Amino acid sequence: MTLDISIDADEEWDSSTDWARLAESAARAAIAESAFPALAKAARPVELSIVLTSDEEVRALNAEWRGKDKPTNVLSFPQAEADELEDAVTPGPELMLGDIVLARETCVREAEEKALRLHDHAAHLLVHGTLHLLGYDHMDDDTAEDMEAREVRALARLGLANPYEVAA
Incomplete structure (x- = not known):
C-alpha cells in the first residue's frame, strides 16, 4: 500500500509525531478489520x-x-467501488482507495475534551475515515454498530482504547 500524505504547512500539526507512519498503521488496521483484508497484500x-489541514479548508470541502x-x-472521499475492492487480489492497475482529510483545530479541541493525546484521536479518525473509503457508514443503528465494532478492533490492533467506552 502506498500512502500519499500532505500536511498543510500553515497548520501546526505536532512535528514530533510521524504522521505518515501513524496514518499507514491506522489504515492497515482498518483494512485488517474490514471485509477486504487482502487489500493489505493486494496483487495490485x-x-x-x-491530508492534514485546517478547519477552514475542511469547512470549504464540507460545504462543497x-x-x-x-x-x-x-x-x-472514496474512489474505489466495492467490486474493485474485492478484485484487488487480482493483478491490475493501481487501485486508489480515496482521500481522507483531517481538520487540525477540531481534532485538537476534541482530543482535549476527551483527555486524549492528539495522535491517538487522529489515529481513531484515520481508522474511521479508512472504513468509510471501504464502504462502511453509520447511517442507521445496524451499520453504525458494525462500523464502531470494526473501529474498536482496529484501534485495539494499535494498542488504543475503545473510544466509545471512553466517551460514555
Missing part, C-alpha cells in the same frame, strides 16, 4: 491519500461536497 498497487458549511473532524 493500492494508494490512499491523507456535503452541503454543510461548517468544519468537521474528518472527511472521506
Whole structure:
C-alpha cells in the first residue's frame, strides 16, 4: 500500500509525531478489520491519500461536497467501488482507495475534551475515515454498530482504547 500524505504547512500539526507512519498503521488496521483484508497484500498497487489541514479548508470541502458549511473532524472521499475492492487480489492497475482529510483545530479541541493525546484521536479518525473509503457508514443503528465494532478492533490492533467506552 502506498500512502500519499500532505500536511498543510500553515497548520501546526505536532512535528514530533510521524504522521505518515501513524496514518499507514491506522489504515492497515482498518483494512485488517474490514471485509477486504487482502487489500493489505493486494496483487495490485493500492494508494490512499491523507491530508492534514485546517478547519477552514475542511469547512470549504464540507460545504462543497456535503452541503454543510461548517468544519468537521474528518472527511472521506472514496474512489474505489466495492467490486474493485474485492478484485484487488487480482493483478491490475493501481487501485486508489480515496482521500481522507483531517481538520487540525477540531481534532485538537476534541482530543482535549476527551483527555486524549492528539495522535491517538487522529489515529481513531484515520481508522474511521479508512472504513468509510471501504464502504462502511453509520447511517442507521445496524451499520453504525458494525462500523464502531470494526473501529474498536482496529484501534485495539494499535494498542488504543475503545473510544466509545471512553466517551460514555
